[in-house]
Amino acid sequence: MKSSAPKVATASQVNQQIWEYYKTHKRDFPWRETTNPYYILVSEIMLQQTQTSRVVDYYRRFIRKFPSVLSLATCSQTELLQLWQGLGYNRRALFLKRAAEQIASEFNGVVPSKLTDLTKLPGVGANTAGAVLAYAFNQKVVFIETNIRKTITYFYFKNQEVVSDTEIAKKIKILLKNERSIREWYWAMVDYGAMLGRLKIITNNRSLHYVRQSKFEGSFRQIRAAVLRAVLDNSPITLERLLQLLPFRENQLSTALSQLIVEGFLSEQAGKFVISD
Numbered sequence: 001m002k003s004s005a006p007k008v009a010t011a012s013q014v015n016q017q018i019w020e021y022y023k024t025h026k027r028d029f030p031w032r033e034t035t036n037p038y039y040i041l042v043s044e045i046m047l048q049q050t051q052t053s054r055v056v057d058y059y060r061r062f063i064r065k066f067p068s069v070l071s072l073a074t075c076s077q078t079e080l081l082q083l084w085q086g087l088g089y090n091r092r093a094l095f096l097k098r099a100a101e102q103i104a105s106e107f108n109g110v111v112p113s114k115l116t117d118l119t120k121l122p123g124v125g126a127n128t129a130g131a132v133l134a135y136a137f138n139q140k141v142v143f144i145e146t147n148i149r150k151t152i153t154y155f156y157f158k159n160q161e162v163v164s165d166t167e168i169a170k171k172i173k174i175l176l177k178n179e180r181s182i183r184e185w186y187w188a189m190v191d192y193g194a195m196l197g198r199l200k201i202i203t204n205n206r207s208l209h210y211v212r213q214s215k216f217e218g219s220f221r222q223i224r225a226a227v228l229r230a231v232l233d234n235s236p237i238t239l240e241r242l243l244q245l246l247p248f249r250e251n252q253l254s255t256a257l258s259q260l261i262v263e264g265f266l267s268e269q270a271g272k273f274v275i276s277d
Helices: 011-025 037-047 052-065 069-073 077-084 091-106 126-137 146-156 165-176 182-198 220-234 239-245 250-262
Strands: 266-269 272-275
Touching: 011 165, 011 182, 037 052, 037 091, 037 126, 052 077, 069 091, 077 091, 077 220, 077 272, 126 182, 146 165, 146 182, 165 182, 220 239, 220 250, 220 272, 239 250, 250 266
Parallel strands: none
Antiparallel strands: 266 272
16 A cells, blocks of 8 residues: 555545555454444444444443343443443443433434434534444435544645644545445545554644543543442442542542532432442
8 A cells, every 4th residue: 555645636536545445454343234323323432532442342242231222221320330331431321321211212212314313312423423324324424533534634634734624524525425335435434544543644633623532540530430330339338438448538539429420320328329220
């Protein structure tokens, strides 16, 4: 594969280079083996701010445990969060369950196929909704994720200091114009961007919309995750017992507990903390 972009980056030249790379180097993931919109919604929520290699096993376990919208909508938060532990960003698990509840109540358990309906679901923004529409329904929609951003930057904005997602979206729309297999075109775009990232050819540092993931070790996210794990393992549990189990100060634990209660993870009953089911 040539390491430089074509001198004249027409849509056909860009797509040809991306497809040539994809034919030889396409990656296999379980969520690429289905067009089930629920499965794809699960994978897209899991993939938010998380590497694909970490998601694969969690995705497979999740789908086995909750094979349908209804099974997720009616599960307890305890079993949901226990299954999610280790994947990080636990809010995504609650968003996913609440989305399933909304799909069950408002759409008869069928994941909607309209952008406006999808973006009403908890935790589903325009890009996640776009991914569901492209991968599940093969709709010609524009969405952006980190590797797609890298691919477009490489071909069109390599020498530009700052790039906006508005500029990137315009290029995607042009490239998509004559494509028919929308889902596979996006897979090819993602795989090409992943290659650029591995080789350090293009990073997303110049993007106006790229947010670098903060360090987990030593962060307040780590304290929250530890508290949630302790409650899952020892519910019901008192603050005093949490202080014995965890290496954090009382004010840190109290703040984490308060946040987790407000966000719907935990409840307090007679001075003891439990998972909100």
